[in-house]
Amino acid sequence: MKKLFPPAVHLAVLAVWLTLALYLIFLYAPREATMGEVQRIFYIHFSSACTALLAYFFVFLGSMGYLWKRSRRADDFAYASAEVGFLFCCAVLVTGPLWAKPAWGIWWTWDARLTSTFILWLLYIAYLMLRSYVINPGRVEILASVVGVIGFVDAVIDYMAIRWWRTQHPQPVLGGGSGSGLDPRMWVTVFVTWGAFLCLFSYLVRQRMAMAEARRELVELRRELAA
Amino acid sequence: MNTYLFLAYSIVWVIFVGYAWTLSRRHARLRKELEDLKARIGKAPKP
Numbered sequence: 636m637k638k639l640f641p642p643a644v645h646l647a648v649l650a651v652w653l654t655l656a657l658y659l660i661f662l663y664a665p666r667e668a669t670m671g672e673v674q675r676i677f678y679i680h681f682s683s684a685c686t687a688l689l690a691y692f693f694v695f696l697g698s699m700g701y702l703w704k705r706s707r708r709a710d711d712f713a714y715a716s717a718e719v720g721f722l723f724c725c726a727v728l729v730t731g732p733l734w735a736k737p738a739w740g741i742w743w744t745w746d747a748r749l750t751s752t753f754i755l756w757l758l759y760i761a762y763l764m765l766r767s768y769v770i771n772p773g774r775v776e777i778l779a780s781v782v783g784v785i786g787f788v789d790a791v792i793d794y795m796a797i798r799w800w801r802t803q804h805p806q807p808v809l810g811g812g813s814g815s816g817l818d819p820r821m822w823v824t825v826f827v828t829w830g831a832f833l834c835l836f837s838y839l840v841r842q843r844m845a846m847a848e849a850r851r852e853l854v855e856l857r858r859e860l861a862a
Numbered sequence: 863m864n865t866y867l868f869l870a871y872s873i874v875w876v877i878f879v880g881y882a883w884t885l886s887r888r889h890a891r892l893r894k895e896l897e898d899l900k901a902r903i904g905k906a907p908k909p
Contacts, residue, residue, distance in 0.1 A: 733870040
């Protein structure tokens with residue numbers, strides 16, 4: 636991976652992709668008829684939400700990998716996905732109310748989608764706090780993996796909330812059936828922006844995993860030096 | 863530009879750039895510490 640796609644190339648691709656996404660959002664996508672300019676928040680809100688949910692799926696996969704095989708790499712992946720996924724979840728909870736206020740007239744409501752997203756955010760915090768405060772090596776990975784696996788239930792509920800219940804939050808845009816479509820130019824903008832966010836996510840996870848590897852090497856060297 | 867739109871994009875930008883910046887600083891500090899330690903081990907007399 637490092638040889639095929641070095642971090643510098645990854646960063647360059649990310650910069651081009653993000654620039655293209657911003658161009659499409661502000662200059663290509665049409666102005667929405669009822670909400671006007673503020674609807675352009677949708678592109679980063681949707682992309683952040685999809686990425687935050689996907690990140691928790693990666694936390695789940697990494698946690699399962701650690702519990703099953705005791706794989707350090709799987710644990711590093713889960714930890715990195717949780718840290719970066721938390722940022723995307725923060726982005727969802729910031730852009731949501733900033734769009735809700737002009738669109739609905741309220742900043743927040745405790746409907747199924749918003750509540751389950753808020754719980755997902757709390758789960759990310761719980762996972763990261765656990766990783767920071769429990770210092771027993773071996774034990775912290777197991778505890779965090781259990782949280783990673785159990786917490787995935789909320790990620791599923793979060794994804795399905797607008798399909799299972801009537802909510803203040805709009806019905807799904809992606810896979811939502813008839814009447815949930817967008818203008819074709821909006822679709823292009825949505826997918827390019829989401830792609831850019833996935834590229835950003837993968838870059839940050841990769842850097843975070845490289846850091847975890849360096850930290851492990853440092854701990855081993857210290858142990859070697861002390862022996 | 864609409865205030866809500868401006869705030870949404872600015873805050874998201876700050877979140878990601880801020881994190882990337884702290885990540886690169888943490889990583890650089892760790893690498894430096896690792897190099898220092900490797901140099902110390904290299905300098906230590908071999909038994």
